[in-house]
Amino acid sequence: MEAFELLSFGDAGWGDEIASGVLVTVALSLLTLPIGLFVGLLVALAKQSSEKTLRVSADIYTTIFRGLPELLTIFIVYFGLQIAVRNTALMLGFKTGFEINSFVAGMIALALVFSSYASEVFTSAFKAIPKGQYEGAHALGLSRSRTMYKIIFPQLIKISLPGLGNLWMILLKDTALISAIGLADIMRQTRIAAGVTKEAFMFYGIACLLFLVLALLSSIVFSRIEAATKRSEAYGEVEK
């Protein structure tokens, strides 16, 4: 009975605070995803390049952001950006009380991490596409960008989907770390609730359950998407 009261919405309970935390967690992950995917694809393309300087640059990027602990990346982005902006402003001759939003800092940090892992997934997917696909497209007279857009990317997405699904789960879980710089996500809201009510086990248990629910929902969505890509495969078989 007491648990119901603590979890109710409104002044007495923590239900509404925790629900807003869920929204923040989901929003942060959903907004980070497209940025991470786009940058990751660019990095993967750079790794595919015949140009050595481009490959080396991409490798430096992934080495750094795959090697740093996520929490450290978050702190470095959060404090580093703040200091960098303040010092640049001072150099230009004016003072700012600039404070970076923890949501934005978290998004940047998680996008850096996500994109470097995603680039690995895309790179191995690129390797799985046979050379004949490029040659066939060339023989049909398709330009390079059209080859990529029409021939390579559709296959690339299908191959890299399971890997990207894993990365999405990791991203979802990594958002919990952003609570360390003050973002009001699931983790922080349950932490506040635990501190106030002294019911730590219950509230952290609820945080675990919420993450499990999010993971479950994600796996349902992903299996739908995977089924959708497989469907095109089935049509291809029939047409043969």
Add this chain to the structure above:
Amino acid sequence: MNGHQTSKIPFSGNSSLPSRSAPIAAPKLWNGERIAGNAILAIWLCAAVFLIWWLVSVWDSDLMAKYTPKYLKGLKTTLVLVGWSLVLGAVLSILIAFLRMSKNKLLGGIGYGYVYFFRGTPLITQLFLIYYGLGSFREELESVGLWGFFRDAWNCALFAFTLNTAAYQAEILRGAIESVTKDQWEGAKSLGLSKWQTYRHIVIPQAAIVALRPYGNEIILMLKASAIVALVTVFDLMGETRRAFSRTFDFQTYIYAALLYLSIVEIVRNVVNFVERRLTRHLQR
């Protein structure tokens, strides 16, 4: 090659010259990719030079003398914590992997539930659940004499990490064992090998090679994930860094931590690569 062959065609009174293939176009010296690559590399280089210049310009020997031993102590804490949890987790993971592979529905369900829980929730939530959450059961824990263990943040971190990595390692183990095909088992059986002998001589040697890379990745993931113990008052490398930053407000504290973490991860990665190359010599062509 082509030109050489065509020139061999005997002269047949036809006055036209034998056809030759067009010369291969010389590669362009500067294309878009090369410009972009050089530009980005130049940016990286500038960033590195700037970082070194900045670290030199803010060099503070007092700060160094004060915090270097602390960082090294923190580093040791990190390595000991990760090392122990990986070893204990490996032991636990054997049990969980066999639960997971069990044909008994209940046992299989327990294994599946364990793995799903620990892989589906953030490590930091698990750590908080154990460190702060178990405080709710203080009396019960005191009555069984475990409160002394769970009161200490380091112990809680070790406990949480062990449970967490056991779930991941169990999946690695299961995947590796299941990657050994059924005919290997049948072959062993026809040779009259017992189950244990089959594991010892047939399955494990093949599974180990499959599991090697994921195990290496798990070591690196744990090294990185261990940074979160700083949030429950354990002074590992990250904890010492946070303490140093909160006292000095000097951003270089974070940069040195980043360099330390990067070097450890790179060392581990290269060692794993070396071991893998060494153990798969017989597979390399």
